[in-house]
Amino acid sequence: MATPTAPRPGEPADAGSSEVPQYDWEALEHTPEFQELIRKKKRFVLPATIFFLSYYMAFILLAGYAKSFMASSVYEGLTVGYVLALSQFVMVLVLGIMYLRFSNSEYDPLRQRVIDMAQRGTAREETPAAGTSGADR
Amino acid sequence: MTVFAAVNVEAIVIFTIVLSITLGITYWASKRASSAVGFYAAGRQITGAQNGLAISGDYLSAASFLGIAGLIYVYGFDGFLYSIGFLVAFLTVMFLLAERMRNSGKYTIADVLSFRLRERPARVAAALGTLAVVAFYLIAQMVGAGVLIQALVGIDFTPAVILTGIFMLCYVIFGGMVATTWVQIVKAVLLMAGILVMSVFVLGKVGFNPIELFNRANENKGPESTFSLGPGTFLPEPIDTVSLGLALVLGTAGLPHILMRFFTVPNAKAARSSVVWAMFLIGFFYLLTTFIGFGARAFLGEKGVEAAGTGGNLAAPNLATYLGGGEGTFGGDLFLAVIAGVAFATILAVVAGLVLSASGAVAHDIWSSIVRKGKESDREEVVVARIAAFGIGLIAIAVAVIGGSGLNVSFMVGLAFAVAASANFPALLLALTWRRFNTVGAVTGVLCGVISAIGLVIVSPKVWPGADSETGSPIGWTLANPGIVSIPLGFIGCWLGTVLSKEHGTEHTFHELYVRSETGLGAEQA
Numbered sequence: 001m002a003t004p005t006a007p008r009p010g011e012p013a014d015a016g017s018s019e020v021p022q023y024d025w026e027a028l029e030h031t032p033e034f035q036e037l038i039r040k041k042k043r044f045v046l047p048a049t050i051f052f053l054s055y056y057m058a059f060i061l062l063a064g065y066a067k068s069f070m071a072s073s074v075y076e077g078l079t080v081g082y083v084l085a086l087s088q089f090v091m092v093l094v095l096g097i098m099y100l101r102f103s104n105s106e107y108d109p110l111r112q113r114v115i116d117m118a119q120r121g122t123a124r125e126e127t128p129a130a131g132t133s134g135a136d137r
Numbered sequence: 138m139t140v141f142a143a144v145n146v147e148a149i150v151i152f153t154i155v156l157s158i159t160l161g162i163t164y165w166a167s168k169r170a171s172s173a174v175g176f177y178a179a180g181r182q183i184t185g186a187q188n189g190l191a192i193s194g195d196y197l198s199a200a201s202f203l204g205i206a207g208l209i210y211v212y213g214f215d216g217f218l219y220s221i222g223f224l225v226a227f228l229t230v231m232f233l234l235a236e237r238m239r240n241s242g243k244y245t246i247a248d249v250l251s252f253r254l255r256e257r258p259a260r261v262a263a264a265l266g267t268l269a270v271v272a273f274y275l276i277a278q279m280v281g282a283g284v285l286i287q288a289l290v291g292i293d294f295t296p297a298v299i300l301t302g303i304f305m306l307c308y309v310i311f312g313g314m315v316a317t318t319w320v321q322i323v324k325a326v327l328l329m330a331g332i333l334v335m336s337v338f339v340l341g342k343v344g345f346n347p348i349e350l351f352n353r354a355n356e357n358k359g360p361e362s363t364f365s366l367g368p369g370t371f372l373p374e375p376i377d378t379v380s381l382g383l384a385l386v387l388g389t390a391g392l393p394h395i396l397m398r399f400f401t402v403p404n405a406k407a408a409r410s411s412v413v414w415a416m417f418l419i420g421f422f423y424l425l426t427t428f429i430g431f432g433a434r435a436f437l438g439e440k441g442v443e444a445a446g447t448g449g450n451l452a453a454p455n456l457a458t459y460l461g462g463g464e465g466t467f468g469g470d471l472f473l474a475v476i477a478g479v480a481f482a483t484i485l486a487v488v489a490g491l492v493l494s495a496s497g498a499v500a501h502d503i504w505s506s507i508v509r510k511g512k513e514s515d516r517e518e519v520v521v522a523r524i525a526a527f528g529i530g531l532i533a534i535a536v537a538v539i540g541g542s543g544l545n546v547s548f549m550v551g552l553a554f555a556v557a558a559s560a561n562f563p564a565l566l567l568a569l570t571w572r573r574f575n576t577v578g579a580v581t582g583v584l585c586g587v588i589s590a591i592g593l594v595i596v597s598p599k600v601w602p603g604a605d606s607e608t609g610s611p612i613g614w615t616l617a618n619p620g621i622v623s624i625p626l627g628f629i630g631c632w633l634g635t636v637l638s639k640e641h642g643t644e645h646t647f648h649e650l651y652v653r654s655e656t657g658l659g660a661e662q663a
Binding site for chain 2: 023
C-alpha cells in the first residue's frame with residue numbers, strides 16, 4: 001500500500017504521541033470519508049460480532065443444558081450436536097469471507113481516499129480548527 | 138506397550154530430519170535477524186499466505202493435536218466442543234484486532250497501548266500481561282513436550298525437556314522471527330500433511346463414509362465408558378463450559394505470540410488475508426481431528442483407553458501404529474515415528490513463538506523504552522532481546538525440569554487464555570476504540586484481569602486443595618475456569634480506573650491512534 005513515508009524512520013523506540021504529528025489527525029478523523037469508513041465498518045462488524053458471539057454461546061449453552069437434545073441422532077451416528085458444531089465452522093468461514101469482501105470493495109477505497117487527502121494536506125482546509133470539533137467527548 | 142519401551146529407532150531418524158530442516162532454516166535466517174525489525178518482525182516481509190500458515194503453526198499446539206484427538210477418543214463430543222472455541226476465536230481476532238495491530242504497533246502489544254497512554258506505566262502493564270500469559274503457556278508446553286517425547290521416543294523426561302529447550306533457544310536467539318516463522322510454516326505443513334494422511338487411512342477403513350465411522354465409534358464404547366456422541370462427559374458443569382468458551386473466544390485476541398505475528402506482514406491487507414488463511418487451515422485441521430479421535434475409538438476401542446494415557450494424549454500415536462500395520466511391524470513403527478516427529482515439530486514451533494514474544498516484552502518494552510528510554514542503538518536492542526530470550530528459556534526449562542512430569546499443567550493453558558482474555562484483550566480493545574480511555578484505566582484493567590484470573594484458578598477445586606481432592610475448595614469456590622468472572626472484572630477495572638482518575642489528554646492522542654489504526658496512515662513500513 002502506498003502510504004506516505006514513515007514519520008520516524010529507523011527510530012528504535014516508538015515515541016508515539018510525544019512527537020509532533022505529521023498530519024492533522026483530528027481533522028482527518030472528522031472528514032466525511034473517514035466517518036463513512038467507520039460507519040460502513042460498524043454496520044457489518046458490530047452485528048456480525050454480536051451474531052457470532054451469540055451463536056457460539058447458544059451452542060455452548062445447548063451443550064451444557066440440553067444434553068439429550070444434542071445427543072439425539074440426525075442420521076444414525078450423526079448427532080444434532082455434531083451438525084451444530086459443523087455449522088459453527090460454516091459460520092466462521094462465511095463471516096470471514098464476507099469481511100474480506102467488504103474490506104476489499106468498500107473499506108479499502110475509503111481508506112485510500114483518507115490517505116490521499118492526508119498526503120495532499122487538504123483535510124486541514126476542509127474542517128474547522130482543532131478543538132472546536134471535539135464536542136462529542 | 139512398545140511406545141513405553143526402549144528408544145524407537147525410526148522416531149530418532151524422523152526427529153533428526155525435523156531438527157536438521159529447522160536448524161538449516163535457522164542458519165539461513167540468522168543473517169536476516171541482525172536488526173530489531175528483522176529480529177522481532179522478520180523485516181515485515183512475510184506474505185499473507187505465509188503468515189496464515191505461520192499463525193496456524195504458532196497456534197496449534199500439541200494440546201490441539203494430540204490433546205483434542207485424545208479428548209474425542211476418551212470423551213467423544215466434548216473433545217470436539219473444545220476445539221470450536223479455538224476456531225471461532227479467529228473471528229474476534231479478525232474483526233477487532235488484526236489490522237489495527239498491524240497499523241498501530243511496531244513489535245509488541247505494548248506499542249499499541251503506549252501510543253496514546255503514558256508510556257512507562259502502559260508498557261509495564263502490557264509487559265506484565267504478556268509475561269503472565271507466556272509463563273503459563275510456556276511451562277505447560279515444556280512439561281507436555283517432556284511427557285510426550287518420553288512416551289513416544291523413549292528419551293527420559295529431563296533430557297527431553299532440555300533438548301526441546303535448547304532447540305527452541307537456537308531458533309529464537311540465532312534466527313529471530315525469520316527462523317521462528319519458517320519453523321512454524323514447516324510445522325504447519327507437516328501437521329496438516331500428517332493429519333490428512335491419517336484421516337484418509339481412517340476413512341478408508343470405513344469406505345469413506347464418516348457416518349459409518351461415528352456408528353463404529355459409538356459401538357466401541359464399553360459399559361462404563363466415558364465416550365459419548367453427545368455432550369456432558371468431559372465438561373459436566375454447564376457454567377464451567379460457558380466460562381471456558383468465553384475465555385477461548387476472547388483470549389486468542391489477547392495472546393501475545395499470535396498478535397505479534399501481525400507485525401511481520403507488510404500491511405493491514407496482508408494481516409487480514411493471513412487471518413482468513415489461518416481460519417481455513419485451523420478449521421480444516423479441527424475437522425480432521427474428529428476423524429482421528431473417532432477413528433481411535435472405532436479401531437482401538439475401550440481396551441485402548443489405558444494405553445492412551447492421561448486425557449488420551451497417546452490415542453493419535455497409538456492409532457498411527459494400528460493404521461501402519463500394528464505394533465512391531467515396520468509400517469506401524471514408521472507411522473508412529475512420523476506422527477511423533479510431527480508432534481515434536483508442533484511443540485518446537487509453539488514454544489519458539491512464545492519465547493520470542495516474551496523477549497519482546499522484556500527487551501523492547503522494559504529495557505529499551507523504560508530503562509534506556511529509547512536511547513539505545515538498534516544493535517543493542519537485538520542483543521538485549523537475545524539475552525532476554527536466553528534467560529526466559531532457561532527459566533522455563535528449569536521450572537519444567539524441577540516441577541517434573543508430575544506437575545499438574547492441565548489448567549495452565551486454560552489459565553493462559555483466561556489471563557489473555559481478562560487482561561490483554563480489554564486493555565487493547567479499549568485503547569483502540571474508547572476515546573476516554575486513559576493510562577490509569579489500562580493499568581487497573583490489566584492488574585484486575587491478571588490478579589482475578591490467577592487468583593480464581595488458585596482457589597478453584599482443581600488446584601486448591603488439589604486435583605484428587607474430594608472435598609473441593611476450602612472457601613467453597615466451585616468454578617474451574619475463571620473467565621466468566623475475570624473477563625468482566627478486566628473490563629470493569631479498565632472502566633473504573635478511567636472514570637475515577639483525573640488524567641486527561643488521552644482523548645487528544647486518540648485522534649492519531651484512531652485514524653492510524655483504521656487507515657494505516659503513518660503505519661510502520663515494510
